[in-house]
Amino acid sequence: MAATSRSIASLTLSFGLVNVPVRLFSATERGAELHFNLLAKDGSRLRQQYVSERTKKVVDRKDMVKGYEVEDNQFVLFTADELKALEEGSSPVIQIVSFVPLASIDPLFYDKAYLLAPDKRGEKPYALLAEALRQSGRCALAKWPWKAKQYVTQVRANADGLILQQLRYAAEVRSLADLDIPKAAVSKPELQLALQLVDQIAADHFDPEQFHDEEKARVLAAIDEKVKGKQIVASSRETAGPAGGGQVIDLMEALRASLAGKPAAKSTRARPAGKASAKVTALPTRKPARKATASSPPGRARAHK
Numbered sequence: 001m002a003a004t005s006r007s008i009a010s011l012t013l014s015f016g017l018v019n020v021p022v023r024l025f026s027a028t029e030r031g032a033e034l035h036f037n038l039l040a041k042d043g044s045r046l047r048q049q050y051v052s053e054r055t056k057k058v059v060d061r062k063d064m065v066k067g068y069e070v071e072d073n074q075f076v077l078f079t080a081d082e083l084k085a086l087e088e089g090s091s092p093v094i095q096i097v098s099f100v101p102l103a104s105i106d107p108l109f110y111d112k113a114y115l116l117a118p119d120k121r122g123e124k125p126y127a128l129l130a131e132a133l134r135q136s137g138r139c140a141l142a143k144w145p146w147k148a149k150q151y152v153t154q155v156r157a158n159a160d161g162l163i164l165q166q167l168r169y170a171a172e173v174r175s176l177a178d179l180d181i182p183k184a185a186v187s188k189p190e191l192q193l194a195l196q197l198v199d200q201i202a203a204d205h206f207d208p209e210q211f212h213d214e215e216k217a218r219v220l221a222a223i224d225e226k227v228k229g230k231q232i233v234a235s236s237r238e239t240a241g242p243a244g245g246g247q248v249i250d251l252m253e254a255l256r257a258s259l260a261g262k263p264a265a266k267s268t269r270a271r272p273a274g275k276a277s278a279k280v281t282a283l284p285t286r287k288p289a290r291k292a293t294a295s296s297p298p299g300r301a302r303a304h305k
Helices: 080-089 123-136 188-200 214-227 251-260
Strands: 009-015 018-026 066-071 074-078 093-101 110-118 138-146 149-157 162-167
Touching: 009 138, 018 123, 074 080, 093 149, 110 123, 123 138, 123 149, 123 162, 188 251
Parallel strands: 009 093
Antiparallel strands: 009 018, 018 110, 066 074, 093 138, 110 162, 138 149, 149 162
């Protein structure tokens, strides 16, 4: 961890009669994102303002309050002091309620992640908990009331220490079972070829340094060209279509070709009468996309505090 990293909070992991003083750190950074500013055509910056729907006048921040919409266009208002009082229910204690197999939590439930480091006099219990989790193959499930919200969290150990992972509630996660995905029969020869293909490009571990944001590099290169005074034109790259360009591809042939590094051959099986193969035509050069205005999502969202 960089020496300049600052902890977000000092907390306590609690299980049984054991308390582990820890410090909380962000696990990710957002500084690497590209950001374009919205400007007027003359290059001047634009300023965002809040306008009252009733008076059509600009409202200063000092005159704003927050409200929760209880019915259509009916709000209950909260002052800054009242909102602060709601957060007083926060607790620095992360209460572990159970230890479950690490693999039993579907990553679909993963939300924001944090890093945990031992606080003063917490080195020994921190190391003990981390090693117990590693050797048991389990992780801890815990409750964490924080900033007017109760989180369910996972505490897991890697080779370097402990990670706190906020988890989503069941009502927030969708299931593939709801999509009614049709079942397709897979033959034994097809499965064997697929497994060979998996083995052919298998890796022993995940190396995040192997991947780089190629689209970001392309945009940065275009920005450099713009700085040099060159004209940027829309990309003429065609959007890749389905494998085979709409033609029917034999699955076994595609698997064998993948293993051999060759293009898949077309299926020679007769097509049903009256159904011609899809005609493949070149896509036209794409024009620069216009910046769309943000639209409201379908259905009325719940108002924020």
